Amino acid sequence: MEKDAIFISTSIPYVNGAPHVGFAWELVLADVLARYHRARGRRVWLCTGTDDNSLKNVRAAEAEGAATAPFVRACGERFLALCRALGLSHDDFIRTAFDPRHAPAVEAIWRACDARGDIYARGYQGAYCVGCEQFFAPHELTGGRCPEHDSELERIDEQNAFFRLSSHQAGIDALLSSAALRIWPDTYRAESYAWVRSGLVDFSISRSIERARGWGIAVPGDPTQIVYVWFDALVNYISSLGYATDPARFDAGWQQAARRIHVIGKNVTRFHCVYWPAILASAGLRPPTDVVVHGFLTVEGRKIGKSLGNGVDPFELVERFGAERLRHYLLARFPLGSDGDFSIPGLAHASNDALADQLGNLQNRLLVLLEQNTEGSVPAQTDGELQPAARDAAARASAALERCDPHAAIGHVFDFIRAINLALAQTEPWRLARRLRDLPDSSERDAARTRLQRTLGDAARALLWAGALLEPFLPDTAARIGAALGSPLPSVYGGDPDWQTLAAGARVRRGEVLFERLVA
Numbered sequence: 001m002e003k004d005a006i007f008i009s010t011s012i013p014y015v016n017g018a019p020h021v022g023f024a025w026e027l028v029l030a031d032v033l034a035r036y037h038r039a040r041g042r043r044v045w046l047c048t049g050t051d052d053n054s055l056k057n058v059r060a061a062e063a064e065g066a067a068t069a070p071f072v073r074a075c076g077e078r079f080l081a082l083c084r085a086l087g088l089s090h091d092d093f094i095r096t097a098f099d100p101r102h103a104p105a106v107e108a109i110w111r112a113c114d115a116r117g118d119i120y121a122r123g124y125q126g127a128y129c130v131g132c133e134q135f136f137a138p139h140e141l142t143g144g145r146c147p148e149h150d151s152e153l154e155r156i157d158e159q160n161a162f163f164r165l166s167s168h169q170a171g172i173d174a175l176l177s178s179a180a181l182r183i184w185p186d187t188y189r190a191e192s193y194a195w196v197r198s199g200l201v202d203f204s205i206s207r208s209i210e211r212a213r214g215w216g217i218a219v220p221g222d223p224t225q226i227v228y229v230w231f232d233a234l235v236n237y238i239s240s241l242g243y244a245t246d247p248a249r250f251d252a253g254w255q256q257a258a259r260r261i262h263v264i265g266k267n268v269t270r271f272h273c274v275y276w277p278a279i280l281a282s283a284g285l286r287p288p289t290d291v292v293v294h295g296f297l298t299v300e301g302r303k304i305g306k307s308l309g310n311g312v313d314p315f316e317l318v319e320r321f322g323a324e325r326l327r328h329y330l331l332a333r334f335p336l337g338s339d340g341d342f343s344i345p346g347l348a349h350a351s352n353d354a355l356a357d358q359l360g361n362l363q364n365r366l367l368v369l370l371e372q373n374t375e376g377s378v379p380a381q382t383d384g385e386l387q388p389a390a391r392d393a394a395a396r397a398s399a400a401l402e403r404c405d406p407h408a409a410i411g412h413v414f415d416f417i418r419a420i421n422l423a424l425a426q427t428e429p430w431r432l433a434r435r436l437r438d439l440p441d442s443s444e445r446d447a448a449r450t451r452l453q454r455t456l457g458d459a460a461r462a463l464l465w466a467g468a469l470l471e472p473f474l475p476d477t478a479a480r481i482g483a484a485l486g487s488p489l490p491s492v493y494g495g496d497p498d499w500q501t502l503a504a505g506a507r508v509r510r511g512e513v514l515f516e517r518l519v520a
């Protein structure tokens with residue numbers, strides 16, 4: 001049973017600005033994976049939160065003339081609110097500055113790495129970008145400026161603690177060469193691999209308390225130093241599971257978990273595929289099993305990002321279009337690992353095509369047919385014509401989700417929904433129903449009625465099945481489909497529902513149309 005534990009995380013963002021739609025995408029991707037594994041009966045821990053201890057947060061508070069702690073706490077609330085707005089099923093929301101589980105975990109892993117001989121002090125000079133929270137080597141700069149922000153870099157000269165990444169060269173090389181760490185899509189492996197092959201260099205994991213503006217977690221045994229942002233932030237994944245505060249829980253949820261999955265943006269691949277496994281290895285802990293990488297979104301062709309302004313407000317999008325339309329667009333439109341361009345017309349088009357014309361229209365048409373021809377109940381008879389396609393869709397979507405690919409998976413679900421519509425267009429039950437009304441009592445009429453019942457019974461089962469398939473992606477829509485068909489959603493992921501008895505005799509309820517068309 002312990003083998004069925006699945007850990008899933010998003011990265012934790014700085015809270016120096018409002019959340020943007022690119023992070024909403026990451027939240028939704030992680031949520032789909034969590035809901036899928038739960039649907040299979042696995043014990044899931046979905047963790048998200050905020051990176052409170054970043055220096056960027058301190059600077060943002062200063063710019064607002066605010067004290068750091070209340071500023072960071074208030075900003076973090078907006079990220080939690082975003083989780084709620086998107087219908088996220090997170091089990092934990094960890095705030096690295098305020099959560100009593102976090103600092104003990106950072107201190108414990110620091111001591112474990114130190115005991116292993118992987119931490120040492122060294123004078124450090126370098127060019128540092130506050131926007132990136134990162135040092136840059138001279139050859140990484142663009143005209144002497146940050147390649148990401150095009151900003152001036154700060155010259156830093158101080159004594160810092162270093163992590164001996166170089167001593168993990170062979171271990172990380174072996175990890176990246178093996179199937180033990182899966183990277184989705186695998187094209188991102190090459191980048192980490194090339195980086196490892198170029199020679200791993202020790203990195204700074206502390207900064208002076210002055211540079212940190214007194215904000216962050218003190219280095220164990222050295223109150224003049226603050227733990228540097230990556231060493232602090234990455235540890236949130238295990239502090240969430242009680243590393244250092246609840247050893248049994250941590251062991252079951254991380255060490256013994258069947259999968260440890262991180263969903264991240266492509267800019268932090270190196271930190272999750274190299275730094276983090278090395279820190280874990282140093283502390284004697286197991287590495288992640290899966291790193292899921294999404295690209296960047298532009299908005300109508302323009303780059304978004306908190307540091308650069310011009311983000312699209314996901315709260316406004318949810319307000320205007322609903323969480324399900326936003327979830328659908330993000331999942332269905334943008335392939336995993338690739339960059340994409342977010343646009344309102346694109347959202348409206350995707351929503352009209354898939355949600356209104358395919359899914360909404362299917363449900364509405366079917367419920368009307370059932371009301372008019374079966375007194376509003378799902379027929380006990382079914383011809384089973386759609387059953388193979390239903391099982392095939394479940395198998396394909398499951399396989400895609402095992403590969404951590406919600407985009408491919410939702411594509412299989414909507415292929416099935418199109419197949420149901422196509423089958424109805426071919427069998428034309430509405431024509432059969434009209435003919436039935438004109439036929440006198442006869443054996444011909446009985447045969448036609450049976451055929452109609454079997455067709456509608458099959459289509460209703462198929463729609464219910466589609467609803468269950470949709471649950472990880474569009475949970476509210478899935479629930480509404482189940483309610484409309486008067487039936488619980490069957491266990492299509494990993495279960496083996498009996499087609500014949502599915503929804504048989506259930507009373508249907510035609511409420512509101514699932515999705516209205518949006519006027520562009």
Ligand SMILES: [Zn+2]
Pocket residue numbers: 129130131132133146147148149150
């Ligand atoms: Zn920068």
